[in-house]
Amino acid sequence: MSLPIVAVVGRPNVGKSTLFNKLVGKRLSIVEDTPGVTRDRIYSKCEWRNREFMIVDTGGIEPASEDIILAQMRRQAQVAIEKADVIVFLTDIRCGVTADDYEVASMLKKSGKPVILAVNKCDTIGEPPAEFYEFYNLGMGDPFPVSAQHGHGSGDLLDEIFKYFPSEDADEYDEEYIKVAVIGKPNVGKSSLINRIAGEERVIVSDIAGTTRDATDTIIENESGKYVFIDTAGIRRKSKVTEKIEHYSVLRAYMAVDRADVCIIVIDALVGFTEQDSKVAGYAHEQGKACIVAVNKWDAVEKNSGTMDEYTTELKEKFSFMSYVPFIFISAMTGQRVDKLFPLINSVNSQNSMRITTGMLNDVLSYATTRVQPPSDKGRRLKIYYMTQASTKPPTFVVFVNRADLFHFSYQRYIENQIRQTFGLDGTPVRFVIRERDNQDTK
Numbered sequence: 001m002s003l004p005i006v007a008v009v010g011r012p013n014v015g016k017s018t019l020f021n022k023l024v025g026k027r028l029s030i031v032e033d034t035p036g037v038t039r040d041r042i043y044s045k046c047e048w049r050n051r052e053f054m055i056v057d058t059g060g061i062e063p064a065s066e067d068i069i070l071a072q073m074r075r076q077a078q079v080a081i082e083k084a085d086v087i088v089f090l091t092d093i094r095c096g097v098t099a100d101d102y103e104v105a106s107m108l109k110k111s112g113k114p115v116i117l118a119v120n121k122c123d124t125i126g127e128p129p130a131e132f133y134e135f136y137n138l139g140m141g142d143p144f145p146v147s148a149q150h151g152h153g154s155g156d157l158l159d160e161i162f163k164y165f166p167s168e169d170a171d172e173y174d175e176e177y178i179k180v181a182v183i184g185k186p187n188v189g190k191s192s193l194i195n196r197i198a199g200e201e202r203v204i205v206s207d208i209a210g211t212t213r214d215a216t217d218t219i220i221e222n223e224s225g226k227y228v229f230i231d232t233a234g235i236r237r238k239s240k241v242t243e244k245i246e247h248y249s250v251l252r253a254y255m256a257v258d259r260a261d262v263c264i265i266v267i268d269a270l271v272g273f274t275e276q277d278s279k280v281a282g283y284a285h286e287q288g289k290a291c292i293v294a295v296n297k298w299d300a301v302e303k304n305s306g307t308m309d310e311y312t313t314e315l316k317e318k319f320s321f322m323s324y325v326p327f328i329f330i331s332a333m334t335g336q337r338v339d340k341l342f343p344l345i346n347s348v349n350s351q352n353s354m355r356i357t358t359g360m361l362n363d364v365l366s367y368a369t370t371r372v373q374p375p376s377d378k379g380r381r382l383k384i385y386y387m388t389q390a391s392t393k394p395p396t397f398v399v400f401v402n403r404a405d406l407f408h409f410s411y412q413r414y415i416e417n418q419i420r421q422t423f424g425l426d427g428t429p430v431r432f433v434i435r436e437r438d439n440q441d442t443k
Contacts, residue, residue, distance in 0.1 A: 003045070003052055003053050003054045003255055003258060003259075004053040004054070004085040004086065004164075004165045004166065005053070005054045005055075005056060005083060005084045005085050005086075006046075006053055006054070006055045006056065006084060006085065006086045006087075006088060006161055007055075007056045007058060007081060007083075007084035007086075007087050007088070008020055008055065008056065008057055008058060008088045008090055009058050009061060009081060009087060009088070009089055009090070009104065009108070010061065010089055010090035010091060010101075010104060011061055011091075011098065011100040011101060011104060012061075013092070014090050014091055014092040014095075014120055015090060015092065015120040015121065015148040015149070016057055016058065016090050017057055018120075018148035018149055019088075019090060019118075019120065019146065019148035019154075020044075020055060020057035022148050022149075022151050022154060023046050023055055023154060023158070024044040024045075024046050024055060043055065043056045043057070048158040048159075048161070048162055049158075049159075049162055051162065051165060053161075053165065054255065056084065061100070061103075061104050061107070078107075081107070081108065081111050081113065082111070084113060085113070085114075085164065085165070085166070086113070086114050086116065086161050086164045086165070087108055087111065087113050087114065087115045087116070088115075088116050088118055088157070088161065089104065089105065089108055089115050089116065089117050089118065089140060090118050090120050090148075091117065091118070091119050091120065091135060091138075091143075092119075092120055092121055093119050093120065093121050093122055093128075093129065093131055093132060093135075093145075094121050096131060096134055097134050097135055097137055097138060101138060102138065105138045105139065105140055108140070109139075109140075114164040115140055115141075116144065116157065116160050116161060117135060117138060117140040117141060117142075117143040117144065118143065118144045118145075118146050118153075118157055119132055119135050119143045119144065119145050119146065120146055120147070120148050121147065121148075121149075122145035122146060122147055122152065122153065123147045123149065123150055123152065125152060128145040132145055144156055144157050144160060174226075176225075176226050177219075177226045177227060177228050178225060178226070178227050178228070178261050178262060178345060178346070178349050179227075179228045179230065179259060179260045179261045179262070180227055180228065180229050180230065180260060180261070180262045180263075180264060180345055181230045181232060181256040181257050181259070181260035181262070181263045181264070181284075181289075182194060182229060182230065182231055182232065182264045182266060183232050183253060183256070183257060183263055183264070183265055183266070183280055183284065184265055184266035184267065184277070184280055185268070185274070185276050185277065185280065187268075188266045188267060188268040188271075188296055189266060189268070189296040189297060189332045189333075190231055190232065190266050191231055192296075192332035192333065193264075193266060193294070193296065193330070193332040193338070194218050194229050194231045195332075196332045196333075196335055196338050197218070197220055197229060197338060197341075198218050198220060198229075217229070217230055218230075218231065222342065224342035224343060224345075224346060225342070225346060227342070227345065230256045230259065230260060232253035232256045232257075254283060257283055257284050257287055257289060258287060260289060261289070261290065261349050261352070261393070262289065262290045262291070262292065262345050262348055262349050262352070263284040263289045263290070263291050263292070264291075264292050264293075264294050264341070264345075265277070265280060265281045265284065265291060265292070265293045265294065265325075266294050266296050267293060267294070267295050267296065267315075268296060268297055269295045269296060269297045269298050269300065269301050269311075269329070270297050270300055270301065272314075273314070273315060273318040273319075277318075278318070278319075278321075281293070281319065281322060281325075282321070285321065285322050285429055288352075288393060288394035288428075288429055288431065289352070289394075289429075290348035290349050290351065290352035290394075290427050290428045291322065291325045291348065291427060291428075291429075292325065292326055292327075292328060292341070292344055292345065292348060292427060293315065293319065293325050293326070293327045293328070294327075294328050294329075294330050294341070295311065295315070295327060295328070295329045295330065296330055296331065296332055297331060297332075297333070298329040298330060298331050298336060298337075299331035299333060299334050299336055300331075308329055311329070312327055315327055322429070324420065324425065324426060324427060324428060324429065324430075325427060326344060326348065326426060326427050328340060328341065328344060344427075347426065347427065348426065348427025348428060351424055351425050351426050351427050351428045352392070352393050352394055352395070352427070352428040353392050353393055354392065354395055354423065354424075354425060354428075355389060355392055355395075356389050356395070356419075356423055358386070358387070358388045358389070360423075361387045361388065361389065361397065361419070362386050362387060364418055364419055364422050364423075365384060365386070365387050365415070365418075367418070368414065368415055368418040369384060372411075372414060374406070374407075374411060375406055375408055375411055376406070377405075377406055380403065380406065381406070382401060382402065382403060382406035382407055382411070383401060383402040384399060384400070384401050384407075384415075385400040385401065385402070385437060386400055387399045387400070390433065394428050394429045394430060394431055395425060395428065395430050395431070396430075396431040396432075396433060397419075397430070397431070397432055397433070398432075398433045398435055399415075399432055399433070399434050399435065400435050400436075400437045401434060401435070401436060401437070402436070402437065403436065404434045404435075404436050407434055412432055415432075416430050416432070
């Protein structure tokens with residue numbers, strides 16, 4: 001299921017970015033005393049009580065301001081409010097309740113979303129000061145005293161946020177459905193592909209980049225199985241993300257990848273591979289998802305007998321960081337090879353979920369280390385004692401060695417290739433976790 005979204009909103013300079021940074025544990029938002037420093041929404045994953053969620057920092061809301069920048073910040077915050085599952089309304093005890101606070105409170109009440117009122121800069125431990133109780137006048141329920149700078153009260157605030165998260169079992173699809181995220185740059189044909197698969201116009205198709213604003217689910221059941229196709233907004237380069245809804249669209253696209261079992265990375269055959277394609281694919285790779293590269297608009301490419309082979313060779317070079325990924329050449333417009341996507345989705349999903357017994361793994365390991373000796377340094381040779389699979393999605397192997405620093409990347413890649421040659425694991429990344437084990441043998 002999608003991660004819950006928590007938006008931190010309030011008027012300028014109440015400490016939203018400081019609270020955001022405190023909750024995520026990183027300095028992602030710029031913190032300054034100048035109102036209006038955070039102009040766009042910043043977002044990051046956060047975890048509380050073993051539950052991940054997405055937290056969004058917003059620019060300060062000044063309801064009555066005519067300033068162009070402040071008006072744009074207000075629109076940004078409104079978008080975050082519309083899309084959030086829970087809203088944290090942050091105020092400032094040093095300023096008391098202001099007219100803008102009342103305006104923001106009115107806006108939040110109209111949203112119909114769960115709103116948690118937090119009063120910032122309560123920096124002393126113990127009973128909050130008398131001024132704290134003034135915030136009951138906002139009619140937002142019991143306020144929570146917090147200190148974004150020192151972290152006081154953040155646990156109680158997170159506990160309250162946690163109450164509004166949907167159940168983790170609330171995924172609307174059974175396990176028999178394979179969730180497939182269709183990702184890529186804007187205007188490469190993602191929506192057209194899903195419409196071709198569905199046999200009807202389920203999502204808006206337009207030549208205007210960025211037509212798809214949100215992730216859209218399309219359920220497909222056929223002889224190959226049951227699928228949920230998630231169409232996403234195109235992921236743009238950050239420098240190109242300017243329109244007020246674009247930031248949220250990119251966030252939704254990344255969250256669709258998190259939610260998916262399989263990612264279809266769509267590339268425009270007429271444009272070819274771009275740096276942005278590598279960013280899109282890289283995110284899916286980092287998340288350990290099974291992946292397929294679909295080269296769309298293949299019908300529009302002038303071809304001879306060797307064109308597809310040449311294109312594949314070039315793509316393999318460009319996707320060297322994802323050497324496991326299969327390529328398929330399709331046309332969403334004509335339907336060329338679209339039907340071949342389903343067996344490929346089933347295959348890569350199965351490989352991503354594969355579990356290999358420890359005995360079989362160590363047979364491959366023994367053969368590999370005999371064939372190519374492990375590296376050594378200053379007379380000390382790497383010893384790999386044994387290997388076991390810790391988890392799936394993606395297949396993750398724990399390797400016990402005498403010295404982790406001797407297990408160089410190149411030798412890890414060699415072991416990975418041996419495992420792939422034996423067991424397949426096409427279309428899925430593989431992870432290694434290296435564990436050192438004490439050993440008295442110093443030879």
